[in-house]
Amino acid sequence: MVEQLTARHLRKEYRLRGGETLVAVHDVSFSVSAGDSLAIVGESGSGKTTCARIVAGLEPATSGTVLFDEQEVDAAQARVSARRWRARQVQMVFQDPYSSLDPRQSVNDSVSEVLAAHGLHDRRERAARTADLLDKVGLPERVGRSKPKQLSGGQRQRVAIMKALAVKPRLLILDEAVSALDVSVQAQVINLLSDLRASEKLAFLFISHDLGVVRQVSDRVMVMRHGRVVEEGSTDAVLDAPSDPYTQRLLDAIPRPGWKPVARAV
Amino acid sequence: MSVTEIPAPLLEVRDLAVDLPVGKGHRPVITDVSFSLRAGESLGLVGESGSGKSMTVRSALRLLPAGSRVAGSIRWEGEDVYAMSRSRLRSWHASEVGFIHQDPRAHINPLRTIGDFLTEGLRASGVGRRESVEKAEALLERVGITEPRTRMRQYPHELSGGLLQRVMIASVLLVEPKLIIADEPTTALDVTIQESVMAILDDLRRHEGVSLVMITHDLDLAAAVTDRIAVVYAGQLVEEGASGSIHTEGLHPYSVGLLESRPSTTRRQRLRAIPGRPVAAFEAPPGCVFVDRCAHAVDTCREERPSLRPVQRQLVACHRAEDLQAPVVLAAGGAL
Structure with a gap:
């Protein structure tokens, strides 16, 4: 089977002041097939997050390759056509939608701008597609005429998802995308993401620290620590019977009735 | 009375x-x-x-x-x-009353050492230098910090968020x-x-x-x-x-x-x-x-x-509390 996304032997080094090297990612490989949902x-x-940013093309890897449908993408290859192609493969939604939305632009205008950049030149078609997208993410029409600051946190995250969907990507990278939301709103957005994954035939790369959220949104999970993969497998198997002690420690640290937190010396 | x-x-x-x-x-x-x-x-x-x-x-x-x-x-x-x-x-x-904030970094002076931060209040209230330092070190140990002496000499930016929150708790305990x-x-x-x-x-x-x-x-x-x-x-x-x-x-x-x-x-x-x-x-x-x-x-x-x-x-505070009494039993869930 052709994997939709393949990341092979990703390595990321950062040069620190004083000449030291920090290895943020050591030899990490993973793949996502069409419609699949992998949580990191x-x-x-x-x-x-570094892995996600490399896949999204926001940062180059020090070494390793990222392939979409077995085609290699090179972040350094910055031609507009290559960037557009990549945008249709993968879109990213961040934790704080504020930083990815222009405060002066209405929701409709910012989505319309994305559509125009991707070759939809007819104004009426863009308006129709924007209205369709608003509906898809469960936002009322009037939200389209609002500026980001007039929206609640949940609405802003829906707008960020809507903008990501505008170019019909096949893979959505969600980097702690529901972490900053109030619990009652977070549940709505998790349900929305599950619905969109089915209706739009999307694949997810879901970056999260929250094992509850991961259980709901992913089929497979990869647990990372200090830049290395410590365990991977089906979400149910890993969370029901973790084989790595670190995964077990993450599960033990979740507050629940009868929980006795243990202090570790540092 | x-x-x-x-x-x-x-x-x-x-x-x-x-x-x-x-x-x-x-x-x-x-x-x-x-x-x-x-x-x-x-x-x-x-x-x-x-x-x-x-x-x-x-x-x-x-x-x-x-x-x-x-x-x-x-x-x-x-x-x-x-x-x-x-x-x-x-x-x-x-x-x-002691107050522990969500973001300790915003409440601890970045220009002064952890030791200064912890002892300044005691020193101001007349406690001697050595006694203040000993008390601060004991409290750092109390909150699970293993090398209190080293930490006392460090600046907030040298400590992780978790360590700094422990320092904040120690400061409240003073x-x-x-x-x-x-x-x-x-x-x-x-x-x-x-x-x-x-x-x-x-x-x-x-x-x-x-x-x-x-x-x-x-x-x-x-x-x-x-x-x-x-x-x-x-x-x-x-x-x-x-x-x-x-x-x-x-x-x-x-x-x-x-x-x-x-x-x-x-x-x-x-x-x-x-x-x-x-x-x-x-x-x-x-x-x-x-x-x-x-x-x-x-x-x-x-x-x-x-x-x-x-x-x-x-x-x-609910008009319908009696009608909703059937207990809801939930499985363990939780935020990470």
């Missing part, structure tokens, strides 16, 4:  | 309502909150954004911006907090407070670090009799580490009771909805999301504050604001 789980410094 | 059998609660908040100055007018942030806390007890103040959970604590400590209007009463060991003189208020804040208020103390931390920080706070309460008010959006976390929980929504306390009973047989549709919204770590199922978004007190409808998002709302709920009353083992 880990704490801060695990390298999960 | 009369002799009473039962000592006054450590902190008692009665019928609190607060309006904050906004532009030329005022805007309500809290409309109806009452609770009391005894010595050694822990209370989880649970709510989403705009619920007024942090403002409740700020009001209780008399830390509101100038021009705020406060109704109701706040008593500390029976003493009216809003009748305290300025000097009494200062000494109360400085020696009896004055041996009777009450620690922790405002989302672990929200910015990794789960494994959260576990350590919660364990430290829990231990202080159990072994040193410090009372704890923990402000959090995480009902699972509050249920796991506090004795009682007060759920706040749109400036009103909507349910209060023993943590175990709120978690397993919560009555208010909002408390139940919050628990059902949390994705379970043990099973996959479509979430029963509460429709709409959380509102603040000033946006709340005239009847029940939760009416627009509630699946059980009837006409009475739209017309009359329910007040807190005992039902089952809880206090709940």
Whole structure:
């Protein structure tokens, strides 16, 4: 089978001041097939976000390759056509939608701009497609005329998802995309993502620290620590019977009735 | 003075309502909150954004911006907090209450060493240098920091968020407070670090009799580490009771909805999301504050604001509490 996304032997080094090298990602490989949902789980410094940013083309890998349908993508190859092609393969949604939305632009205008950049030149067609997208993410029409600051956190995250969907990508990278939302709103967005995955035949690369969220949205999970993969497998298998002690420790740290937190010396 | 059998609660908040100055007018942030806390007890103040959970604590400590209007009463060991003189208020804040913030980095001077940060208060109150340093080092050990001497010489930027939060807790313990208020103390931390920080706070309460008010959006976390929980929504306390009973047989549709919204770590199922978004007190409808998002709302709920009353083992502000008594049993779920 042709994998939709393949990441092979990703390595990312950062040069620190003073000449030291920080290896954020050591030899990490994974793949996502069409319509699949892979979660990358880990704490801060695990390298999960760096992996996502490499796949999205936001950062070059020090070594390793990223392939879509077995075609190699080189982030350094910055031609507009190549960038557009990549945009239709993969879109990314961030934790804080504020940073990815232009505060001066209405929702409709910002989505319309994306559509125009991808060759939809007819104004009426763009308006129709924007209205369709609003509906898809469960936003009322009037939200389209609003600016980001007039929206609630949940609405802004729906707008970010809508913008990502505008170019009909096949893979959506969600980087802690529901982490900053209030619990009651987070549940709505998780349900929306599940629905969109089915209706749009999307694949997900879901970056999260929250094992509850991961259980709901992913089929497979990869647990990372200090830039390395410590465990991977089907989400149910890994969360029901983790084989790595670190995964077990993550599960044990989840507050629940009768939980007795243990302090570790540092 | 009369002799009473039962000592006054450590902190008692009665019928609190607060309006904050906004532009030329005022805007309500809290409309109806009452609770009391005894010595050694822990209370989880649970709510989403705009619920007024942090403002409740700020009001209780008399830390509101100038021009705020406060109704109701706040008593500390029976003493009216809003009748305290300025000097009494200062000494109360400085020696009896400790505040732990969500982001320790914003509350610790980045230009001074951890040692300076921890000892400056003691030194200012006349404690000698050596004694201050020894006390600070002992407290760093108390919160699980293994090399206190090294840490004392370091600057905040050299420490991780989790370590800095431990330093913050140590700094609060310097004055041996009777009450620690922790405002989302672990929200910015990794789960494994959260576990350590919660364990430290829990231990202080159990072994040193410090009372704890923990402000959090995480009902699972509050249920796991506090004795009682007060759920706040749109400036009103909507349910209060023993943590175990709120978690397993919560009555208010909002408390139940919050628990059902949390994705379970043990099973996959479509979430029963509460429709709409959380509102603040000033946006709340005239009847029940939760009416627009509630699946059980009837006409009475739209017309009359329910007040807190005992039902089952809880206090709940819901007209329909008796009808909704069938206990909801939930599997373990939780935030990482």
